Amino acid sequence: xxxxxxxxxxxxxxxxxxxxxxxxxxxxxxxxxxxxxxxxxxxxxxxxxxxxxxxxxxxxxxxxxxxxxxxxxxxxxxxxxxxxxxxxxxxxxxxxxxxxxxxxxxxxxxxxxxxxxxxxxxxxxxxxxxxxxxxxxxxxxxxxxxxxxxxxxxxxxxxxxxxxxxxxxxxxxxxxxxxxxxxxxxxxxxxxxxxxxxxxxxxxxxxxxxxxxxxxxxxxxxxxxxxxxxxxxxxxxxxxxxxxxxxxxxxxxxxxxxxxxxxxxxxxxxxxxxxx
Amino acid sequence: xxxxxxxxxxxxxxxxxxxxxxxxxxxxxxxxxxxxxxxxxxxxxxxxxxxxxxxxxxxxxxxxxxxxxxxxxxxxxxxxxxxxxxxxxxxxxxxxxxxxxxxxxxxxxxxxxxxxxxxxxxxxxxxxxxxxxxxxxxxxxxxxxxxx
Numbered sequence: 386x387x388x389x390x391x392x393x394x395x396x397x398x399x400x401x402x403x404x405x406x407x408x409x410x411x412x413x414x415x416x417x418x419x420x421x422x423x424x425x426x427x428x429x430x431x432x433x434x435x436x437x438x439x440x441x442x443x444x445x446x447x448x449x450x451x452x453x454x455x456x457x458x459x460x461x462x463x464x465x466x467x468x469x470x471x472x473x474x475x476x477x478x479x480x481x482x483x484x485x486x487x488x489x490x491x492x493x494x495x496x497x498x499x500x501x502x503x504x505x506x507x508x509x510x511x512x513x514x515x516x517x518x519x520x521x522x523x524x525x526x527x528x529x530x531x532x533x534x535x536x537x538x539x540x541x542x543x544x545x546x547x548x549x550x551x552x553x554x555x556x557x558x559x560x561x562x563x564x565x566x567x568x569x570x571x572x573x574x575x576x577x578x579x580x581x582x583x584x585x586x587x588x589x590x591x592x593x594x595x596x597x598x599x600x601x602x603x604x605x606x607x608x609x610x611x612x613x614x615x616x617x618x619x620x621x622x623x624x625x626x627x628x629x630x631x632x633x634x635x636x637x638x639x640x641x642x643x644x645x646x647x648x649x650x651x652x653x654x655x656x657x658x659x660x661x
Numbered sequence: 662x663x664x665x666x667x668x669x670x671x672x673x674x675x676x677x678x679x680x681x682x683x684x685x686x687x688x689x690x691x692x693x694x695x696x697x698x699x700x701x702x703x704x705x706x707x708x709x710x711x712x713x714x715x716x717x718x719x720x721x722x723x724x725x726x727x728x729x730x731x732x733x734x735x736x737x738x739x740x741x742x743x744x745x746x747x748x749x750x751x752x753x754x755x756x757x758x759x760x761x762x763x764x765x766x767x768x769x770x771x772x773x774x775x776x777x778x779x780x781x782x783x784x785x786x787x788x789x790x791x792x793x794x795x796x797x798x799x800x801x802x803x804x805x806x807x808x809x
Binding site: 422425426428429430431433434435439440441442443495496497501504505507508511512515516517530531534537538541542544545546548549550552553554557558562563564565566567569570572573574575581584585633634 | 663664665668669672673676679680683685686687688689690691692693694695696697698699700701703704705706708724725726727728729730731732733760763764766767770771786787788792794
């Protein structure tokens with residue numbers, strides 16, 4: 386099966402519509418749950434320490450908002466996502482959500498669990514915005530290309546991380562010493578014993594380095610061998626949990642919703658079982 | 662060819678570009694974190710600690726952990742330059758003060774009572790080969806010097 390076949394494939398139900406509802410509902414809930422904390426962060430005026438955020442597409446400077454504008458963009462973002470869930474003018478809602486996203490997250494992009502980790506949200510919303518299946522009933526047949534593209538977007542995160550390791554460190558990254566050093570550095574920041582315990586075993590660090598690099602470089606295989614999907618998804622979950630516990634790197638919060646792309650069939654089966 | 666196909670094609674090109682070139686075109690990003698060579702001998706961080714009026718010293722902790730980490734990294738960079746280029750010492754000292762004033766402002770915005778504290782301690786932390794941390798205070802800066 387080649388990539389073009391994957392893009393041309395048709396599915397007997399609206400998997401894009403189902404994914405859009407699941408994704409938007411999850412992101413709306415996560416943003417709502419973190420809203421107060423993110424507002425507190427905004428109030429500390431992070432740009433004074435970090436400087437201005439990145440330009441949109443490298444071209445457009447994002448404006449600095451006041452408190453009311455920040456709150457309005459956040460609430461607007463959540464409400465628009467909920468409109469997508471309810472299938473009320475979903476294309477318009479996504480377009481407005483995208484604008485709100487860049488204005489809202491542009492202010493707090495230096496927040497640890499936002500920087501780079503939330504970047505897939507606007508890319509996924511952009512893909513959904515141009516999807517002809519978005520406002521169709523869930524029972525209608527549709528093309529599978531949007532979901533294939535969303536999987537590629539997710540795969541790129543890991544492939545890029547793996548390639549960067551090879552580029553900067555070569556196979557030296559596999560010896561475990563680099564991972565050990567990063568864990569120890571993290572320990573000096575946090576005094577977290579989990580990082581120190583893991584770092585104290587060089588063999589374990591080496592084994593984890595090999596596993597992580599193989600995982601990152603081969604994640605794309607799930608496109609062609611979908612039977613391996615759950616192995617990779619389970620590993621990804623463990624990997625992110627591990628980095629959260631030992632290094633405080635939280636990709637689960639805003640990258641997690643994109644993983645729902647692998648659970649669309651399950652959602653349809655669940656829907657049929659419940660009889661909605 | 663429909664607009665959606667063209668857009669999807671552009672997205673693929675951008676993903677490919679950021680991955681290969683190792684550059685960001687926000688929101689398209691590459692992921693270089695923890696990819697550079699590192700080893701035990703180079704493990705060193707600069708952390709900010711606060712001295713209370715009773716003389717006790719505690720790490721500066723923020724609800725947003727990247728603040729102490731980022732400030733520490735900046736201080737480490739400044740000290741690196743200081744060691745390399747003595748002539749620019751005064752400018753770097755000013756930059757260090759500017760950074761610590763920003764830290765002070767963040768603490769106040771996080772509702773910390775800065776009146777309880779008397780000084781910032783800049784502490785260099787390294788790791789021994791037996792994986793025991795070693796802390797060395799490299800500078801103490803009275804808060805009243807920054808509050809002026």
